[in-house]
Amino acid sequence: QLQLHESGPGLVKPSETLSLTCSVSGDSISRTNYYWGWIRQPPGKGLEWLGSIMYSGYTYDNPSLKSRVTISVDTAKNQISLRLKYVTAADTAVYYCVRPRERGARATSFDYWGQGSLVTVSS
């Protein structure tokens, strides 16, 4: 059974960098052809896709956040990571790690979600 588990600091100071890791179990990032991704949801608000990455390191970026977002993959640890630079209070959100429904498709729906990790930006 595929499981995604996000981890990282729950509190980040303004102007600093938010870093989260998603640990994947029940599937191998390097043996499958998925674009693993990150989606966030501010408290009480809607969903925003941040970007996606394949095991090869090839990324699919959200143009509106591309300058601040870095997504990376560690196949040895079966993890993907998210870094978001220069955070403000507007970046306070639950951050979800996701797996798409379709192999090899960078633009698709998402059928597996982690439980989410709340990150608060505050001094």
Place this chain on the structure above:
Amino acid sequence: QMTQSPSTLSASVGDRVTITCRASRSINNWLAWYQQKPGSAPKLLIYGASHLQSGVPLRFSGSGSGTEYTLTISSLQPDDFATYYCQQYNDPLTFGGGTKVEIK
């Protein structure tokens, strides 16, 4: 850009419920619907505008084409009170603002 309506919907058990998403340009049926309950991650219901995800009850259905799409719940059940989101994946990936289905 995805415009979802209504933002809130009050309904009773047994009601037929319809939620609409409108895209700013044709998205060629590259549309999904999700259900989200408080404190939980979204759950995929429909993909490809009308294809039911495995395990999703048959009372859920999706339709539409071009720029306008609908999610229909044929007979609302107690477990269906939640927030629903549409997502287009015609590049880039964007979500609608959500529809909260609440008890009337």
